[in-house]
Amino acid sequence: MPKSFTPASTGVLLALAAYAAYSIADAIVKAVGPSLSVFEIGFFTTLFSVIPALFSKPPAERWRDTFKLQRPTLVAIIALARTASALLITYSFVTIPLAEAYCLVFMIPILTAVLSVFFLGEKVSLDRWALIIVSFLGVLLVVRPGFRDLQLGHLTGFGCAVSAAISVTALRMISSEERRVTLFVLPGLATLAANAIGMAIFGFAAPGWSLLAALLISGVLGGAGYLLQIAAVAKAPVSRVAPMQYSQVIWALLFGALFFAEVPDALGLAGLGVVVAAGLANVLSDGARARLAGRWAEYRARRVNPSADDFKGPGPDPV
Numbered sequence: 001m002p003k004s005f006t007p008a009s010t011g012v013l014l015a016l017a018a019y020a021a022y023s024i025a026d027a028i029v030k031a032v033g034p035s036l037s038v039f040e041i042g043f044f045t046t047l048f049s050v051i052p053a054l055f056s057k058p059p060a061e062r063w064r065d066t067f068k069l070q071r072p073t074l075v076a077i078i079a080l081a082r083t084a085s086a087l088l089i090t091y092s093f094v095t096i097p098l099a100e101a102y103c104l105v106f107m108i109p110i111l112t113a114v115l116s117v118f119f120l121g122e123k124v125s126l127d128r129w130a131l132i133i134v135s136f137l138g139v140l141l142v143v144r145p146g147f148r149d150l151q152l153g154h155l156t157g158f159g160c161a162v163s164a165a166i167s168v169t170a171l172r173m174i175s176s177e178e179r180r181v182t183l184f185v186l187p188g189l190a191t192l193a194a195n196a197i198g199m200a201i202f203g204f205a206a207p208g209w210s211l212l213a214a215l216l217i218s219g220v221l222g223g224a225g226y227l228l229q230i231a232a233v234a235k236a237p238v239s240r241v242a243p244m245q246y247s248q249v250i251w252a253l254l255f256g257a258l259f260f261a262e263v264p265d266a267l268g269l270a271g272l273g274v275v276v277a278a279g280l281a282n283v284l285s286d287g288a289r290a291r292l293a294g295r296w297a298e299y300r301a302r303r304v305n306p307s308a309d310d311f312k313g314p315g316p317d318p319v
Contacts, residue, residue, distance in 0.1 A: 011236025033094030048219025141271025
């Protein structure tokens with residue numbers, strides 16, 4: 001194995017694989033959309049996603065502890081928000097171009113930053129606000145409200161971003177208190193229940209074997225993507241992993257052009273570029289701040305407790 005193949009680079013590759021798995025799963029959802037209701041798609045993909053995700057349970061946790069809650073109100077908010085985001089984005093994938101759906105999903109970090117100010121008391125710097133505004137302008141370039149007809153899928157995409165941002169914010173408030181099995185199982189059960197109710201109200205048509213196989217692949221890929229994402233964060237810093245999410249734009253453009261005759265116009269492509277550039281700048285600036293803070297802390301530690309090595313002259317040139 002080459003020396004340059006570090007744990008961090010492994011984490012980046014795992015993240016790319018995770019988002020590729022997510023993108024393929026989303027494309028399958030879009031493909032089966034004309035044949036099945038949103039509730040049927042959501043029910044079966046959620047059910048099948050459990051297969052690989054079962055392996056993510058920490059050894060120290062037990063399934064029977066799932067309902068032993070420390071913060072039941074916030075856990076309920078997470079479950080409801082994740083259920084809503086899953087239902088809403090499924091409808092978006094089925095009804096609007098994949099690239100536009102992803103563009104709206106990429107508003108999650110923007111909305112999370114806004115919510116963190118009000119509910120977590122976090123401070124957002126001026127450059128972060130500027131990037132948030134630029135990202136929003138990029139979304140407007142893609143969607144162009146007032147210049148083209150908005151579909152319900154655009155509104156559900158935005159609703160997905162809002163719901164997911166609420167879920168992420170609540171999760172950050174309790175992630176150190178609740179068990180992972182709780183945060184995995186309860187939202188999944190809530191999503192299954194919501195889709196089952198939807199099927200009971202709006203009707204259920206049993207999918208054929210080919211559709212069932214497609215839903216199985218989509219669900220398993222979604223669960224596998226979750227495991228790959230966890231492994232990626234374990235190997236590499238979040239600042240290296242997070243930008244890989246924007247690789248989904250490439251997959252969306254590729255799948256959209258090859259299978260769904262979806263080719264964005266020049267303004268749409270420009271908007272996607274703005275959203276991706278602003279998002280990358282946002283994440284990379286976080287990494288730069290963390291590195292500077294670490295180096296400053298190290299410098300201060302040396303100043304307070306200097307070692308003999310601090311007073312040595314330069315050593316030999318590295319070979």
